[in-house]
Amino acid sequence: MSHTIDEIAHALGARSEGDGALRVRGAAEPAAAGPSDLALAMEAKYAAGLAQGGARAAVLWDGADWRGLGLDAAIFVARPRYAMAGITRLFDPGPGIAAGVHPSAVIDATAQIGRDAAIGAFVVIGAGARIGNRARIAPHVTIGAGAEIGDDALLHAGVRIGPRLTIGARFIAGPGVVVGGDSFAFVTPEPSGVEEIRGTLGQREARGDQHWTRIHSLGSVEIGDDVELGANACVDRGTIRATRIGSGTKIDNLCMVGHNVVIGRDCLFASQTGIAGSASIGDRVVLGGQVGVSDNIFIGDDVIAGGGTKIFTNAPAGRVLLGSPALKIETHLEAWKHIRRLGRLFAQVAELRAAVTELGQSGGKGDGHDKQHR
Numbered sequence: 496m497s498h499t500i501d502e503i504a505h506a507l508g509a510r511s512e513g514d515g516a517l518r519v520r521g522a523a524e525p526a527a528a529g530p531s532d533l534a535l536a537m538e539a540k541y542a543a544g545l546a547q548g549g550a551r552a553a554v555l556w557d558g559a560d561w562r563g564l565g566l567d568a569a570i571f572v573a574r575p576r577y578a579m580a581g582i583t584r585l586f587d588p589g590p591g592i593a594a595g596v597h598p599s600a601v602i603d604a605t606a607q608i609g610r611d612a613a614i615g616a617f618v619v620i621g622a623g624a625r626i627g628n629r630a631r632i633a634p635h636v637t638i639g640a641g642a643e644i645g646d647d648a649l650l651h652a653g654v655r656i657g658p659r660l661t662i663g664a665r666f667i668a669g670p671g672v673v674v675g676g677d678s679f680a681f682v683t684p685e686p687s688g689v690e691e692i693r694g695t696l697g698q699r700e701a702r703g704d705q706h707w708t709r710i711h712s713l714g715s716v717e718i719g720d721d722v723e724l725g726a727n728a729c730v731d732r733g734t735i736r737a738t739r740i741g742s743g744t745k746i747d748n749l750c751m752v753g754h755n756v757v758i759g760r761d762c763l764f765a766s767q768t769g770i771a772g773s774a775s776i777g778d779r780v781v782l783g784g785q786v787g788v789s790d791n792i793f794i795g796d797d798v799i800a801g802g803g804t805k806i807f808t809n810a811p812a813g814r815v816l817l818g819s820p821a822l823k824i825e826t827h828l829e830a831w832k833h834i835r836r837l838g839r840l841f842a843q844v845a846e847l848r849a850a851v852t853e854l855g856q857s858g859g860k861g862d863g864h865d866k867q868h869r
Contacts, residue, residue, distance in 0.1 A: 496519045496520065497531075497696055498518065498553055498585055498586075499515060499516050499517065499519075499522045500513070500514065500516070500517050500533075500568045500569075503585060504570045506585055507570065507572060507578050507582070509570050509571060509578065510570070510571045510573070511568065511569065511850040512568065512569050513552070513561060513562075513566065513567050513568030514552075514567045514568045514718035515568065517552055517567055519531055519532060519533040519552055520532070520630045521533055521586050522534075522582050522583070522586055523535070523704070524544065524548075525541050525542075525543075525545045525547070525550065526544035526545075526548045527548055528545075528548040528549065528550035528553075529549050529550065529603070530550070530551050532550055533550070533552055533553065533570075533582070534548060534550035534552070534553035534554070534741060534805055535570060535579070536553045536554065536555055536556075536559075536564075537554050537555065537556055537578065538555060538575065539559070541742070542559070542564060542744060545565070545756065546564075546565070550566070551566060551567040552566060552567060552568040552569065552570075553566055553570075554569070554570045554571075554572055554575075554578060555569045555570070555572075556571070556572075556727070557572075557573060558569050559571070559696075570825075572576070576767060576821070583789045588841060589625045589631070590631065590633050590649070590651060592613040592615050592631045592632070592633055593613060593615070594611075594613050595613065595614070595716050596608070596614045597614060597615050597616045597617075597618070597634075599616045600614050600615070600616065600617065600619070600620070601617075601619045601620070602614070602618075602620045603620060603621055603622040603623070603624070603640070605622045605623050605625040606620045606621065606622065606623065606625070606626070607624070607625045607626065607821045608627055609627045609628035609629065609630060609646065610628050610629070611628060611629045612626055612627075612628070612629065612630045612631075612632070613630070613631045613632065614632045614650075615632060615633045615635075615636070616634040616635070618632050618634065618635070618636045618637070619636075619637045619638070620637075620638045621637075621638060621639045621641070621658060622640040622641070622643075623640055623641045623813035624640060624641060624642045624643070625642075625643045626638070626644050627644055627645045627647065628647070629646060629647050629845070630646070630647065630648040630649075631649045632648075632650045633651050633654075634652050635650040635652055636653065636655075636656070636778055637654075638650075638656045638659070639657045639658030640658045640659070641658050641659040642657065642659065642660045642661075642662070643661045643662065645662060645663045645664035645665070646664045646665040647664055647665045647667075648662070648664070648665065648667070649666070649668070650668045650846045651668060651669050651672075651726075652670050652671075653670050653671045654668045654669075654670070654672045655673045655674070655675075655676075656668075656671070656673075656674050656675060657675020657676065657716070657732060658708045659715050659767070660674060660715055660716045660717075660718075660732070661717045661718070662674070662716075662718040662722075663718055663720035663721070663742065664720045665721045665722070666718060666720075666721075666723075667723040667724070668723075669724060669726035669727070669748065670726045670727070671726050671727040672724045672725075672726065672729070673718055673727075673728075673729045674718070674724070674729075674730045675707060675715075675730070675732045676730075676732065677712045677731065677732065678710070678714075678731045678732060678733070678753065678755070678772065679731065679753065679754070679772070680709070680710035680712070680733050680734055680772070681707040681709055681710065682708055682710055683705055683708070687705060688702055690801055706754045710734060711734075712731070712732045712734055712754060713733075713734065714732050714733025714734055714736050714737050714755070714843060715732055715733060715737040715738075716730055716731075716732050716733070716737060716738045717737045717739045718730075718739075718740045719741050719742030719743070719744070719760070719859065720741065720743070721743045722741075722744050722745070722746075723746065724746050725746060725747040725748035726748040726749070727748055727749050728746050728747070728748060728749065729751050729752065731752065731753055731772075733754050733755045734755055735755075736748070736755060738752065738753075738755055738756050738757075739756075739757045739758065740752070740758045741758055741759045742760050742761075743760050743762075744758055744760065744761060745763050746762075746768075747764060747766040747767075748766045749766050749767050750766065750767065750768045750769070751770065752770050752798075753770055753771050753772035753773075753774070753790070755772055755773040756770050756771075756773065756775070756776070757774075757776065758770070758774045758776045759776055759777045759779070759780065760778045760779070761778060761779050761797070762778070762779065762780045762781070762782075763781045764781075764782045764786070765782060765783050765784040765786070765802065766784050766785075767784055768782045768786045768787070768788075769786075769787050769788065771787075771788060771789050771790035771791075772790045772791070773791045774788045774789065774790060774791065774793070774794070774860055775793045775794070776788070776794045777795045777796035777797070777798065777804060777812065778796045778797070779795070779796060779797050780794055780797065780798045780800075781798075781799045782799075782800045782804075783800060783803070783804065784802040784803070785802055785803050785804035786802065786804045786806070787804075787806065788859065789806060789807045789808075792806065792808060792810075793810075794809070794810045795811050795813065795814070796813070796814065797812055797813045798811075798813065798814050798816065799814075799815045799816070800815075800817070801816065801824065802814040804816050804818060804819065804821045805820055806818075806820075806821045807820050807821065808821075818830075
């Protein structure tokens with residue numbers, strides 16, 4: 496796989512100078528780039544690395560002197576990180592799934608497979624499933640009966656898609672993703688200890704045996720277009736209604752989406768984020784790594800939560816949160832400033848206490864002396 500400088504610039508909507516016919520076979524950091532690599536030196540601080548490598552072409556910042564840097568060609572971009580999306584897309588060879596259906600795949604006779612689909616070894620597709628055009632399904636994927644997956648899907652190795660789910664176009668599932676597992680929903684014949692604590696917020700009576708009974712999952716999962724799930728992410732089906740993920744949402748590795756959760760459009764959830772059952776999340780919400788969202792709460796549009804934040808109550812639209820429990824970021828930062836000063840504050844209070852004690856003791860002696868004179 497190779498591309499000319501002009502082809503890359505056109506794909507990025509960027510400007511190029513120099514030898515536009517020069518071909519490159521991959522992208523590399525400046526110091527590691529060879530003659531057939533496109534060096535990524537999109538900020539001035541990376542220019543020194545070009546002298547250490549052997550690149551003939553590079554992606555540079557606006558205004559860079561590409562001739563002075565010893566290059567034969569250059570591409571100029573205004574937003575480097577956005578340019579990275581286009582560059583990596585051009586050079587990504589994909590998972591290498593052979594065209595057609597592998598002989599070891601087991602596909603029910605009633606399943607519908609779209610045109611130009613590529614289905615790898617040991618894939619199992621259940622009765623009545625519908626797979627869109629140009630889908631790429633890697634080895635050891637299972638797709639349950641009645642599941643629907645849109646055009647241009649990419650399912651990496653070991654993905655599990657449950658029965659009777661609906662997934663839109665251009666869906667990407669990383670290795671080990673599970674969509675449509677049963678919900679984590681259990682109940683006891685009498686009110687459980689958890690129910691008691693929720694009502695009393697701390698007080699608890701002595702309890703005897705407590706046996707859990709499963710609430711079965713009759714609902715589905717509905718996923719929009721252009722959704723991505725990272726490796727080993729899990730999405731539970733709803734109890735009665737569907738668990739829903741809106742179009743454009745991207746969910747990282749090892750994330751958990753509980754039953755009945757509703758997630759809006761174009762959200763971004765980093766690794767190890769967990770969304771408890773029946774939470775509702777608006778559009779364009781960004782959750783950092785290890786964020787936790789309690790069950791049955793609402794998070795408004797455009798909320799941003801920093802890594803490790805634990806959200807226990809509703810969050811209004813546009814709020815920026817940090818900490819556990821979640822606070823407005825400015826409140827959290829101010830609180831931690833105070834916490835860092837506690838040691839000094841305690842020392843000062845101890846000094847003041849000692850001074851007041853000493854003053855009281857000396858004052859008491861003075862009163863007694865005055866009484867004797869009177």
